[in-house]
Amino acid sequence: MPAGRLVFWTPTAAVTAWADDARPPALNHEHHVRAAAGRGPGHVAPGWIGVSFAVGRAGRQRIGVALSAWLRGCEHLRSRLIPAPGRCVRRTLPASAVSLRQEEVGTFADGASVRRQIEAFFDRNTQPLGWPQMVFATVEGTDGTTVFIGADHGVVDGYTLAMIPGQIRDALDGRAQDPFGQQSLECAAEERKLGGVPSAEPELAAPWRSLLDGARGRTPAFPLPLGASESPNAQRSAYRWLLDGSATTRFATASRAAGGTTAAGLLACLALATARVSGERCLSLISLANTRPRKWRSAPGWFVGLHPVRIPAVPGADFAGTVVLAAAELRRRGPGPESSLPHISRMLRTEIHPRFVVSYLDVRRVAGRPPHPQDAMLRSRIHSPAEVYVWLTRSDRGVHLSARFPDTPLARTGIGRFVQAVAHTATRVAENHQASPTVPSPAGRPVPQGEGDSLCA
Numbered sequence: 001m002p003a004g005r006l007v008f009w010t011p012t013a014a015v016t017a018w019a020d021d022a023r024p025p026a027l028n029h030e031h032h033v034r035a036a037a038g039r040g041p042g043h044v045a046p047g048w049i050g051v052s053f054a055v056g057r058a059g060r061q062r063i064g065v066a067l068s069a070w071l072r073g074c075e076h077l078r079s080r081l082i083p084a085p086g087r088c089v090r091r092t093l094p095a096s097a098v099s100l101r102q103e104e105v106g107t108f109a110d111g112a113s114v115r116r117q118i119e120a121f122f123d124r125n126t127q128p129l130g131w132p133q134m135v136f137a138t139v140e141g142t143d144g145t146t147v148f149i150g151a152d153h154g155v156v157d158g159y160t161l162a163m164i165p166g167q168i169r170d171a172l173d174g175r176a177q178d179p180f181g182q183q184s185l186e187c188a189a190e191e192r193k194l195g196g197v198p199s200a201e202p203e204l205a206a207p208w209r210s211l212l213d214g215a216r217g218r219t220p221a222f223p224l225p226l227g228a229s230e231s232p233n234a235q236r237s238a239y240r241w242l243l244d245g246s247a248t249t250r251f252a253t254a255s256r257a258a259g260g261t262t263a264a265g266l267l268a269c270l271a272l273a274t275a276r277v278s279g280e281r282c283l284s285l286i287s288l289a290n291t292r293p294r295k296w297r298s299a300p301g302w303f304v305g306l307h308p309v310r311i312p313a314v315p316g317a318d319f320a321g322t323v324v325l326a327a328a329e330l331r332r333r334g335p336g337p338e339s340s341l342p343h344i345s346r347m348l349r350t351e352i353h354p355r356f357v358v359s360y361l362d363v364r365r366v367a368g369r370p371p372h373p374q375d376a377m378l379r380s381r382i383h384s385p386a387e388v389y390v391w392l393t394r395s396d397r398g399v400h401l402s403a404r405f406p407d408t409p410l411a412r413t414g415i416g417r418f419v420q421a422v423a424h425t426a427t428r429v430a431e432n433h434q435a436s437p438t439v440p441s442p443a444g445r446p447v448p449q450g451e452g453d454s455l456c457a
Helices: 027-039 060-073 111-125 158-172 184-195 201-213 245-257 262-278 319-331 341-348 409-432
Strands: 004-012 019-021 048-054 079-084 087-092 099-108 134-141 144-152 235-244 282-290 304-312 356-362 376-379 388-395 398-406
Touching: 004 060, 004 111, 027 079, 027 087, 027 184, 027 341, 048 111, 048 158, 060 099, 060 134, 060 144, 060 158, 099 111, 111 134, 111 144, 144 158, 158 356, 158 376, 201 304, 201 341, 235 245, 235 409, 245 262, 245 319, 245 398, 245 409, 262 282, 262 304, 262 319, 262 356, 262 388, 262 409, 304 319, 398 409
Parallel strands: 282 356, 356 388
Antiparallel strands: 004 099, 004 134, 019 087, 048 144, 048 376, 079 087, 134 144, 235 398, 282 304, 388 398
């Protein structure tokens, strides 16, 4: 976090500018808003995600103009859902009604103070039931200005976060946005239409029922003990580079030689690591996938589907054979609308609560300018006794792993062993330059805090 002069930027609009909007909400967003309303007005649980990126020595006025132009071009960020009996009512602002209010917070000599201020600002101002659901902060430091953006998860996903820095940089340069980025509310309407078309639900439901049956009616848990009680636990973060750029190229080649993709190869590493550190004979989890239709590739929003994954693996299994199984799981992914959480819960007649989740994102493939190496995704503090989320991200620099999990001694040790085993397996595949060898079991020691790019708070 840079030190410097901190400024908060909050979108504002006159109450009279809001207008009723008959377009239906996206399935995920409606479910998100209804869940928040069900918790009651007194329940405040930060659930934002965000991104930070440097914009050089751009002046404050120029940054304000760029942020305003970008925000006005994102229709879904000028819209809100209001829970009502049996439905959610949409209200939307015209682009001309939106402005940004500046609040100069002060000048801070250390990054830790800046971080506390920004985190509290995002916690207060990114709630699912209010508006705005996205806010901005800038830090004017000695090396230029850094922009921080925080938003309720209901209006953005990881793919959106990867696009935003390039879109803001385009706005700073006076470049027009892709017109499809302004039409995500139309995409939501099309999603509802596609979701209403009869499909082969028994075919889609069978893998989900198999996944739940394997976990005694619940979603799969992380394969090692977490030491958490049923009460909410503060979660801790892990971050580690698995492969640098050249090693990732070799790893991708080995994955293709085995009949899979880089994503399938990484899932295979997770399966082999599970077998080595836990003795489980099957990796069971829920994977996330970008569900944007092609013509809305550059649309900001929350376009994420859930997919059941079960990959058999035993100690001594080879990488190539495991990639084949992982690739088959990825090919089974259903269409976008039918992979949303509310649709799956309705199809299975039971509420789905994911516990062990893995996501893969290749930021080189996002629409528009790719992120810069220093751009960073952010997330709020989370409290959960059982959730383990793992994000695998590929860029020109390689592949890195980020995770969150209950902050307990047992979980820290287990996650450390698991991440170490994943890294060991991926590295051996890249070093061997081929997919055929069996990947030996690592020593399995926990990764100490502060050791290079290992786990960190």
